[in-house]
Each structure stands twice: as structure tokens, then as C-alpha cells.
Amino acid sequence: xLSKGLESVQASQAKSDDLAVQVADGTLKDPAQYTMAxxxxxxxxxxxxxxxxxxxxxxxxxxxxxx
Numbered sequence: 466x467l468s469k470g471l472e473s474v475q476a477s478q479a480k481s482d483d484l485a486v487q488v489a490d491g492t493l494k495d496p497a498q499y500t501m502a503x504x505x506x507x508x509x510x511x512x513x514x515x516x517x518x519x520x521x522x523x524x525x526x527x528x529x530x531x532x
Contacts, residue, residue, distance in 0.1 A: 470516075474509040481506040 481502040487493035 471513065474506070474513050477502065477506040477509050 481499070484493060484499040484502050488496055488499050493499060
């Protein structure tokens with residue numbers, strides 16, 4: 466499940482990058498597509514970082530309990 470989530474975040478980042486190139490080239494007809502893709506990629510990355518931070522906090526708490 467975690468692996469699929471990371472793949473999804475990576476795919477949204479790649480989509481955002483591709484659309485950014487299209488915006489720069491002038492080939493993208495609707496710039497709102499890029500805006501939405503960039504926002505989706507940013508939110509996915511923020512969620513991934515939040516999950517990672519919670520996992521690290523849980524690990525640290527477990528390690529404190531054993532000491």
C-alpha cells in the first residue's frame with residue numbers, strides 16, 4: 466500500500482513536470498491543467514512527508530519506551 470502511494474506521488478510529479486514543459490513551450494492550451502496537476506503533486510508530497518514524519522515519531526517513541 467505504501468509502495469503504491471509513493472508510485473502515485475511520483476506519477477503526479479511526472480505529470481506536473483510534463484505539463485510545465487508544455488506550458489513553457491506554449492503547446493498547452495489550458496494552463497489550468499498545469500495548475501491543478503502542480504497542486505495535486507504538491508499535496509501528495511505534503512501527505513507523504515506527513516506520513517513519514519508520523520512514522521519517525523512513532524519509531525522514536527517506541528525506542529524511548531524500551532530504554
